[in-house]
């Protein structure tokens with residue numbers, strides 16, 4: 001098995017920035033609860049030695065009514081060797097039981113995203129596309145990341161460098 005990546009937590013500063021941007025731009029938040037949330041974020045792990053997926057947990061409780069979505073700042077970044085990509089999928093049980101789906105179908109985490117201004121903070125946007133309330137407690141696993149190797153074309157000339165987050169290279 002190739003050992004080609006390492007998960008880390010983003011800095012506390014980055015987590016606060018992402019969390020407040022997402023959820024409390026106009027409200028006063030108790031920062032001690034964000035600190036506690038950050039401290040409980042755990043590095044994705046595989047459940048068994050034969051599992052392909054590294055399970056991502058939510059740092060906070062989630063409750064989605066049918067049709068609702070949320071963009072989850074996972075607090076995680078990943079240093080990945082060139083030639084590999086991390087693909088994020090739902091945990092199968094979430095889809096089977098609740099029809100929880102990832103909004104962009106599969107999250108593609110590029111190796112150079114690690115060096116982006118946001119420290120390569122991995123976001124996972126999910127929706128409840130079922131017909132019952134979908135709830136997760138902080139620490140519950142909801143998505144899984146799988147490392148995949150890829151090739152490039154013989155005449156590939158890409159040499160730009162990424163600095164921004166999602167959607168930044170199309171500008």
Ligand SMILES: O=c1ccn([C@H]2C[C@H](O)[C@@H](COP(=O)(O)OP(=O)(O)OP(=O)(O)O)O2)c(=O)[nH]1
Nearest residue numbers: 107108109110113122123165166167168169170
């Ligand atoms: O679910 C996702 C998908 C992407 N990303 C991050 C990692 C990825 O490296 C970066 C850019 O994603 P992608 O290349 O798929 O998005 P794009 O719309 O093509 O934008 P870009 O111009 O940034 O490449 O955003 C996430 O955190 N979560």
